[in-house]
Amino acid sequence: MSGYRCFPPKNRLKASREVESVDLPSCRLIKGIEAGAEDIDILPNGLAFFSVGLKFPGLHSFAPDKPGGILLMDLNEEKPKAKELRISRGFNLASFNPHGISTFIDSDDTVYLFVVNHPDFKNTVEIFKFEEEENSLLHLKTIRHELLPSVNDVIAVGPAHFYATNDHYFTDPFLKYLETFLNLHWTNVVYYSPNEVKLVAEGFDSANGINMSPDKKYIYVADVLAHEIHVLEKQPNMNLTQVKVLQLDTLVDNLSIDPSSGDIWVGCHPNGQKLFVYDPSNPPSSEVLRIQNILSEKPLVTTVYANNGSVLQGSSVATVYDGILLIGTLYHRALYCEL
Template sequence: MGRLLALSLLGIALALLGERFLALRNRLKASREVESVDLPNCHLIKGIEAGAEDIDILPNGLAFFSVGLKCPSLHSFAPDKPGGILMMDLNEENPRALELRISRGFNLALFNPHGISTFIDSDDTVYLFVVNHPEFKNTVEIFKFEEEENSLLHLKTIKHELLPSVNDIIAVGPEHFYATNDHYFSDPFLKYLETYLNLHWTNVVYYSPNEVKVVAEGFDSANGINISPDKKYIYVADILAHEIHVLEKQPNMNLTQLKVLKLDTLVDNLSIDPSSGDILVGCHPNGQKLFVYDPKNPPSSEVLRIQNILSEKPTVTTVYANNGSVLQGSSVASVYDKKLLIGTLYHRALYCEL
């Protein structure tokens, strides 16, 4: 009798595990393939060989690239090389990506940059916020951009218990930001278990020197974050739920859910087209290829444009798509003056003239 009961319980456990596995494959879009959508005037950016996970462009056309991200679950083409911040002037006829010098005292050897965001203060000071994972821990670094020297002056390192697994960030003041946690836990095994069990425990945190608090929660895996041009709404990408959440910003900096846009792809970082207010999304059509790297069957790339997201029926169009033959694992797309930049988690970056 005892053996029959044990076998019955084992069968139930295996069935539940099988259901979870199938559910995870569905969340990863493991069977999806993408048809190419090409752009005519594109070339790979020299000097970016191991990922440009996030890109942010200033109103004057200076673009910042977060390069060289390394994560325990991701492939890397340069596992022993620290990350960095590159800059490209999109006003130049043939712009080049140049690495910015970082001030002494900052540990460059452990620099592992992830999401980035810029903030321009009332005195025109430019601050660059960088999610950093030194030794796979979680910090937010604040730099002052010194344009004449092409350098970054490190001002502050932020650590907090409410920032256990930071992915992306949107700056709303010189020391103020919203950040996404893509996991509830910081321990690698618990992160995997959390994802496998689909716990929906990830969140958005507001940070200021005077207050740190969770302002939105219940996401499968909160990822990219950005703010509307009128500063009224925060957009959050839930990568494994294939959703973009529109959240209304309250006077106390809390966020209230307004709507959710469902998509058929894994949505990563979000950028805003300054000329139209459209949202550009770097996407992963097939997440399994992204996490289980096979050079013979590499991860594909996809860029979506979302128009009128506040309307009842937003318009979603595919700007670019590639099966991995040119660009693998697109994570971000940013536009400036008919120029499009597409970055990736661990591969190359693309410059296109629209």
């Protein structure tokens, strides 16, 4: 919201909400992450990718002059460390500004990493091939499209196929502000493939995190300013039809899926006002929710972790692997916890 210090009405930002601490027995901050790990995606073998260093108009940054990057952590190691992945020559690293990420494993075991990128605050989706032996990413393709004006997150469904959320309809900063302030509900989900690009769901206040059920039948979309998670059914032609909406009492950011149980893990912002108006003496808090049986009549919603900002500020993602919980943030640190 560059230049416009006006925000959505306070009820949509949950501006008066404070959190009660919910601690886990064993948590430590991850070394080397000081300026945000907005999204995290874990491969079935325990390799975790972190999207770090996001810079966004209107948001605080602890490293405004440092480009973003992708870090890798092997969760099978005794004391795993996050290491930056090298990116192939020819890719513009100086303007790399990664946001939402998603991995896809092809039938030949090739691992593709999809990254929402905002070079110079524009919108692209980058596709990389992960080369594990070299600890590097080979850049394959940059995707720009008029239906992807304000991309927030992606879920890969093929080697060059994905669903993406747009968190605004407009690209102009003033129109973006107006759209949010007027609560237009014009944001959407787009399906992209090399052969077809189309709008597949719309009417969200601010579509944010997106993910898919383990059986690949359902797509989940977080609507951050409406405090909702939408469950959409995937059709054979890749269109999405709404099944249900789960209302929550917090601003829901990225969604991660536990592949074994199908549980949804959500990084949340209990108080959105503190995110935009950064005050080090009263920082944004963090909250992690676990949602079990979302398709049932009464899904079970549990607060697994909550902190007033004294340890972790602005949690944007939470994801699990083999008894380990990783929590990332918009612009602060990241946490490694044992469940």
